[in-house]
Amino acid sequence: MTKEQERADHIPLKVVAWLWVGLPFAYGGYELIRKVTQLFTG
Amino acid sequence: MSTAGLHFLDKSRIVAPPTWSRWLIPPAALSVHLAIGQAYAWSVFKPPLESSLDLSGTASALPFQIAIVMLGLSAAFGGTTVERKGPRWAMFVSMTCFSSGFLLASLGMFLEQYWLVVFGYGFVGGIGLGIGYISPVSTLIKWFPDRPGMATGIAIMGFGGGALIASPWSAQMLESFGTDTGGVAQTFLVHGVVYAVFMSFGVLLVRVPAPDWRPAGWTPADVAARPLVTTANVSANSAIRTPQFWCLWVVLCMNVTAGIGILEKAAPMITSFFADTSTPVAASAAAGFVALLSLCNMLGRITWSSTSDIIGRKNIYRVYLGFGALLYLTIALSKDASKPLFIVCAMLILSFYGGGFATIPAYLKDLFGTFQVGAIHGRLLTAWSLAGVLGPLIINGVADAQEEAGKTGPALYTLSMYIMICLLAIGFIANELVRPVNSKYHEPPESVREQETVQPTTSAAGKGDGQ
Structure with a gap:
């Protein structure tokens, strides 16, 4: 297997890894933005 | 193991x-x-x-x-x-x-x-x-x-x-x-x-x-050319004997104390500040303010820490501490004159608080090298422990005392703001005192190599993809 192939093999792993942490983070960010809007509407 | x-x-x-x-x-x-x-x-x-x-x-x-x-x-x-x-x-x-x-x-x-x-x-x-x-x-x-x-x-x-x-x-x-x-x-x-x-x-x-x-495409010489950045290494035990470690300890402690104080009392603070104005802050809006500060705290960690890679660690702490003090002064002087001004100042202060936390490992790496930077960082975190007690103690103690004295509104917090300015000034001076670490504390390169050498299970040498 060439280095290029091995690097390409890491792309799905990179996607999974960043989604693993990104999705919970997005959930937390969404909940936070909802609260922040209260500053301007509350 | x-x-x-x-x-x-x-x-x-x-x-x-x-x-x-x-x-x-x-x-x-x-x-x-x-x-x-x-x-x-x-x-x-x-x-x-x-x-x-x-x-x-x-x-x-x-x-x-x-x-x-x-x-x-x-x-x-x-x-x-x-x-x-x-x-x-x-x-x-x-x-x-x-x-x-x-x-x-x-x-x-x-x-x-x-x-x-x-x-x-x-x-x-x-x-x-x-x-x-x-x-x-x-x-x-x-x-x-x-x-x-x-x-x-x-x-x-x-x-x-x-x-x-x-x-x-x-x-x-x-x-x-x-x-x-x-x-x-x-x-x-x-x-x-x-x-x-x-x-x-x-x-x-x-x-x-x-x-x-x-x-x-990167060589250690690229960063070694910058002021305060070393390619030498200092052990954790030696680091705590250097004045640089204690300067950074004071810097972190003062920066965290100033930020944690405002974070801890954010909701009652904004409510009290604008209680006597024509646009008082409701409880739900105060909760939104707390959430906004949390967002700034988080974003400040990545934004300012990344900025420090460009402008240098000492300069970014000059901003956190010096500009931070000016922001506190602005809040203290403007009192309840402008709600947007108060909010913007608090947002920046909290972003500097987060940035101070996130930039300190890179500052330690610049001064002490990568050898035991995690361990040195661990020891520096004792400054956080003290600040976690000190910040709320100052803000709460002063607010309670002012309330007992019959004061209301911004007057509850004005004295705390001036105390925070003094603390940030102390931190600013400590940052100015940071100089490159004396070479007598440096570990011999062969000792570092020996302790860092691990036997890889695969052929691991060479340049990475750097992506």
Whole structure:
């Protein structure tokens, strides 16, 4: 297997890894933005 | 690691092959920091604990307080072991302690034995916090020698982000399971299991670079040309004997004290400030203000820390401390004249607070090298422990005294603002006193090489993809 192939093999792993942490983070960010809007509407 | 079954935790087993992407390391670090950042969402559990076990507010805060003390102690005393054993071992220990803490707390709730909750979450879980907090620092710096501020900023932003995730998640779970002892016990149980799975991903994903690995197109000479940046290495034991360590200790302590004070009293502060104006702040708007400050705290960690890679560590702390003091002065002088001005100043102050946390590992790396930067960082975190007590003490103490004196509105906090300005000025001076570390503290290169050399399981030498 060439280095290029091995690097390409890491792309799905990179996607999974960043989604693993990104999705919970997005959930937390969404909940936070909802609260922040209260500053301007509350 | 002597235990045969745990060989996969050995540093020698996680040396990355040359094709390994360094962009897999930040998610590994984040899977630990996003989990342990839950600690700052402990307040969600306070009302159900108080009602189900008939506890006082002080008693229900005990698990969190002990956890923070244990964070400081385990980071300070466990740092050198973390450096020796490597990030996978440290993340595994963190995962085991943090999850076990929740499981013990769950058992405590089932048995209605509050001491077990305190011991589990506070003592055992707190060790997980400290080891987990420092676990990826040195590894990230080694993978990103060209952008250490950005790399550690990502991880430390995760610690801020952990509470943002845990706070609504825990609240929703309590709503589903109920707020009696059984409901809280089930909530703790699910937290323990979910965090174990979530953190395990980081344990499996983390890798250390081969000793001679460099990002493509980068050489140590690129950064060594900058002022204050060394290519030499200082051990953790030697670092604490240098004036530079104690200057940075003061810098961190003052910066955190100034930020934590405003963060802790944000809601009552904005309400009091504008109580006598034509546009008072409602409780829901004050909650929105607190959330906005949390967002700034988190974003400041990655933004300012990354900026420090460009303008230098000393300069960015000049901004945090010097400009921060001016912002406090603006709030103190403008009083309740302008709500937008107050909000913008508070947002910037909190972004500097977060930035101060996130930039300090890179500052340490600049001064002391990468050799034991995680352990040095662990010892520096004792400044955080003191600031965590000092900041709220000043803001609350002054506000209470002013209230007793019959003062209202901005007058409750004006004196605190001036105290914070003085503290930031002390931090500014300490930052100005930072000079390159005397070479008598440097470790001999051969000793560093010997201690850092690990036997990789695959051919790991060479240049990485640097992507």
